[in-house]
Amino acid sequence: MYSNWETVIGLEIHAQLSTNSKLFSGSSIAYGAEPNTQANEVDLALPGTLPVLNKEVMNLAARLGIALNATINKRSVFERKNYFYPDLPKGYQTSQLELPIVEHGELFISVNGEEKRIGVTRAHLEEDAGKSIHGAAEGCTGIDLNRAGTPLLEIVSEPELSSAAEAVAYMKKLHSLVQYIGICDGNMQEGSFRCDANVSVRPKGQEELGTRAEIKNINSFRFVEKAINYEIERQIDLIEDGGEVVQETRLYDAEKNETRSMRSKEEANDYRYFPCPDLLPVVIDDSFIDAVRGDMPELPDAKKARFVSDFGLSDEDAAQLTNSRPMADYFEAVVADGVEAKMAANWCNGELSAWLNKEEKDVAESPVSAAMLAGMCKRIADNTISNKIAKEVFEGMWNGEGDADAVIDAKGLKQITDTGAIEAMIDEIIANNAGQVEQYRAGKEKVFGFFVGQVMKATQGKANPAQVNQILKQKLAG
Amino acid sequence: MTWHTKTLTELSNAIAARETTSRELAEHFIARVEAFDGELNTFVTRTFDAALAAADAADARRAAGESLGPLDGLPFAHKDIFCTKGVKTTCGSKMLDNFISPYDATVVEKLQAAGMVCLGKTNMDEFAMGSSNETSYYGDVKNPWNTSKVPGGSSGGSASAVGARLVPATTGTDTGGSIRQPAAFCGITGIKPTYGRVSRYGMIAFASSLDQAGVFATTAEDAALMLQAMSGFDERDSTSIERPVDDLVTGLGESLAGKTIGLPKQFFADGLEPEVKDAVDAAINEYKNLGAEVKEIDLPNIGLSVPVYYVVAPAEASANLSRFDGVRYGHRCDNPEDLTDLYKRTRAEGFGDEVKRRIMMGTYALSSGYYDAYYIKAQKIRRLIRDDFLKAFEEVDLIAGPTTPGLPFGLGEQTDDPVTMYLNDIFTIGVNLAGLPGMSIPVGEASGLPIGLQLVGKHFGEAELLNAAHQYQQVTDWHKAIPAAFQ
Known part of the structure; x- marks a missing residue:
């Protein structure tokens, strides 16, 4: 019933980088610590504190760039993405916009035996936010800043995936790849590998893209598939009923298996990106990239x-x-x-x-x-x-x-290979099953299986099958 | 004793010669703060007990033959923009009225390591936004030469305190002129070094690409002594420069013969008050007497400094001040109804008008649809202004001109007119945009008010700059003048 429609999907995947410390501070990023025990004055955004880039992330990002056959930009720039939220201590997220570290990559996926090239638009470095714990105390929301500042690579695909199955194949391939090259532990339960999906539909043959909805923070392959399939059906049903898809952010509810609106474009923030004046542009050279390449698995x-x-x-x-x-x-x-x-x-x-x-x-x-x-x-x-x-x-x-x-x-599972022992056993079985012997000798070869079964039963399966076959054949032949 | 009429260098020598002790100096200056600060309002926080303990420790070191150097045991005060562990750090704002910093700024650590004795934290324009020290939550600071006049800003408390000799030296910060303009207004010596020379770690950010810490003192020699201790690469500040610090003190004493001083024609145009022009001309003549050559130079884009600054600085400030949200520290409104209410009322109550004005200007300049026309354009012009300076420095060793277009103005006189207020920094802002080191030294007076000469050096040319100021101070006495009420 949806055969007149075609789906366009792009994925944004957040991979948490396997560093020891945060993107711009020396705090540990180990998972599961007591709230706010891994947040120093920089992570708390105390007045006067400044970020210092953890250089290890450049190495890890370059690895991904090489693995995706991408361009690794010699000059990349951190920018401030401004918005207020309690778990965002500085009131801006340090990210990359105009000049990301990685651009123009590709990943090959295989669905139903067919290989397909998916373009990777970019991968940029950014810091994670903290965690709001609603209801931490009566009527209060708690803030845990252990995760704030954790280094992420946001890997953005071209809108070139055309089904939920392709999206899952892409995500699995990338999931395997980041672990292969040792830049991310891939632990989806702990949020080390998360996915946002941009989904739109258009009538088959139409050039122009349909209006897309972004489904946020889907944390398993199964949910990605279900959420996208739900969203495709929702959009097609909506349009076929004369409605219009609005550009918005939606949340997938796994329990109800549905997506629902979080906020529309009109309510969206103007993030007022601008280059972070506390950080210099990151400049790398060929020898750096060559060294990383030489170190690739x-x-x-x-x-x-x-x-x-x-x-x-x-x-x-x-x-x-x-x-x-x-x-x-x-x-x-x-x-x-x-x-x-x-x-x-x-x-x-x-x-x-x-x-x-x-x-x-x-x-x-x-x-x-x-x-x-x-x-x-x-x-x-x-x-x-x-x-x-x-x-x-x-x-x-x-x-x-x-x-x-x-x-x-x-x-006592050792195979019985003693020919004498097997022969004795077979003699006994032949003697006890005269009827079956007669049937076999009369040409009913199927009965052979019965004798094999009897031998295996008697030896609890330990007799060497080849030997059993050979001896049985001889003996039954008379 | 009249220790307060001495320079840091003289006090250092006096301690070394056992003519006084760090304890005696601390008590002397504490007494001066207690006697005069009611009138001037230069201190937000006094840390006298800690100061006396630090002075005793310095004396003990000296007795044990373990002096930390020429600054060991000398009193001073920090602008209240530097985070000081265990001490209230307000940045002149109600927003941080309850903020006790849990850590020390790098500058604080360095001066502590040099043995200096901090008497307290000085008043300033709120978040360093102002040119008159009238935006402080802690009230106006008065000019020691005439208490109906402003001391300049934003480091007004630091400048006035040194002007009145309540302390021999203070730290300051300069984003668009916040050291040089108040130094000029208070008749003292102030230096803002090259951007990246002094660590910004722990210095509460106003406009990150422009902010730079510096010094107020009564002489260039003292400023050199203190700046030496403050300077240097800091791995905690990615914009600090990994480059050895020149010896600023022993560099003093070089002849100016053969040096060329450039006079930007744009700094001597209409709008300069005649008294200021006369004093600056006289100072330039003095430089000629010292052997320097003088040459007119052209900074064709310098006229755009103020508009460029008022895009770049507020844009950066709008993001820098987002962290003051009432969630983790600082002011928080009572009984917020919800998150939006928490943000709105916290920030409405915690920030003063000038801060709000600049956050709004900056937010506007960065907004979608305006970003290219304002922020990007301003960055391009900023580059042109820097290039103008670099080109000029191919022909001259130093640049000189007035620090301010006029004399210190009256309290309340310009508070209703932000644009006139912003024009106070018309000569100083370009230096920040270019990241160059700049100074102001006293070179005259009119109507009982001091007048400053601005000197600008090449990138990392602090030694040459300080020497030029020092040479002038060897043959003139303006820097020795103390306001009558505070002698």
Whole structure:
């Protein structure tokens, strides 16, 4: 029913930079401290205090610029964005407007197997505000300035995303990228990676953009998708009913799955930007950029290509492994330990990922280390355990029962490879199932599976399947 | 004893020669503040107990042979724009009437490290916005030469206190003339160094790209002594310059023979009061006698200084003063109904008229649709004014002219007419826009009121500037004049 419409989406993503201290003061930015214990006289905006740029942010911003194949401006300027709010101590936010540090970048996303280039307009440095805690005391709002001054990179895409799925793909790609290059921890619960979405619709074929609404502060991939889809439907329904979309800021309510108006353009502030006279323009040179470039880790796309060419993995397997740098590193550690790449990939993408998802853990938190997984894979390779039994071994390792050998020993999962023992067992089964033997010999080959099942049952799955097959065939043939 | 008729340098020598002690000097000047300040209103806050303790500590250091240097144990006062730990820091505003700073400004730390003894905080125009010290929440400061006249502003308290010899020296700040104009009006020596020479950390901001701390004293030699201790790079101020500080004191004594002094023709045009012109001409003649050559120069864009300043300074101030919102410190209105009410009433009650006027001018200049026409245009002209000065300095070593167009005016005389008030700084503002060092020294009097000569140096040319003032003071006595009522 919406097939006559086309959607235009641009995302503004705030990534909190992984520095030790704030953008313009020496205060710590560690998460979760007691309110106002990480706010010094600069953060409190006491009279007479002045900002001093934390130079580390230039390094981190330049990394992003390189990763996005963007222009890194040799001269960038901090400006004051003026507005009053209790959690904004100076009455202005120090940000970049005319001359941001990064401009004209690009990011490639893949949706339904198709690759698409999304332009990144700019990425600029700015300081975060503090936090208002409403109802901190009876009838009062508390202000926590621990977060005030935390360095952010605001990464602004071109309005080139045309569906919620593309928006999510872009956001996930960027989320992975900032972690890859070590500039942001990507922790969305703690607000280290947040998204504003600009959404508009227009009749298919129309050049001119529709009026957009900005949905603020969406803090999960799922909500981004839902909020955008809701907003698209809202706008189309509104226009089709003869209404008009107004330019405004909207808030997504996850509980009700709807967006609602926060403030319209008419109520919007005139921010009166002007260059901050307390800070000099930041000037960097080629040697600085070259040094950062020399220090860059391998980027996801390059890593994926290498996994395909060096390890012979499928595109799909390589893409899944390289989605996150810790997973890619984990995989490489398993391979480095002497495990065949395809087997390592199967276990990383299969059992390991499944357990991580199930228990909502990061690779870094996995109870099964790369060395443990490698140890287990070797037991598969040397026929100590079968693939099937290995899942049980993996579960044992996950639950803290020790490494693969310990679990195999403790649970007696070692594969039975003693031909004599298997033969004796098979003889007994043949003797006890004369009817089935007759059926098999009469040409009903399906019954073979019954015999395999009986052997596995008798050995609790520990018999070597290949051996079982071979011996059974011989014996049944009579 | 008449210690108050001595210069800082003389007092320093007297301590070194054991002719007096820091304690005796502190008590002497405290007594003068107590005797005369009721009339002049130069102090907002007196810190006498702390001063006496600091004086005793200085005496103890000296007795132990551990003197901190020539300033150790000498009394002075800070303009109340510098944050002083544990001491009320008001910036002349009701907004900060209850503000006890939890930290020291860099300038405060440096003078403390030099051993100076601070007697208190001096009155000033509210947030340094004014040319007469009539915008202070703490009342008008009087000119010691004639208490019906203004002392100039914004550092009126600091200038009047030195003029009346209540203290031998004070700190000040200068955004558009706030050291030089009151120095001229009070008959003393004042210097504003190059922008970036003295740290602004802890100095409450009015217009960040123009504000610069400096000194009031009775001689150029004293000003050099104190400025030396205040200057230097500070990593807490990104606009302070990482460059060694010249030796300002031993640089004094160089002959002016062969030096060229430029006289901007625009500074001697119509509108200059004849008494001021006569005194300045006489001073220039004195410089010729000292061997300097004099040459007319052209600063073609200097006439735009005042309008440019009144765009740039209020624009910066409008943002700088946003932090005074009643949320974290300072004045807060009673029983705010909601957030908007808190902001509106706090700021309406806490700020005076001149501050509000400038916040409004600045907000207007930065507003969408006006920004290019005002702020950007003003920045371009500011660059032209700076270039004019730099070009002139290719041909001259110093620039000289009147500090002010007229004599100190009467209290209340110009308060209803902001534009006339703003024109007081017509000769001084360009120097701030260009970031150059400037001074005012007393060079005459008319109707019992002092007249100042402004000297302007090259960027970081404080040593040469101070030497030029010092040479003049070697052959003249204007700087020694003390108002009759305060001898």
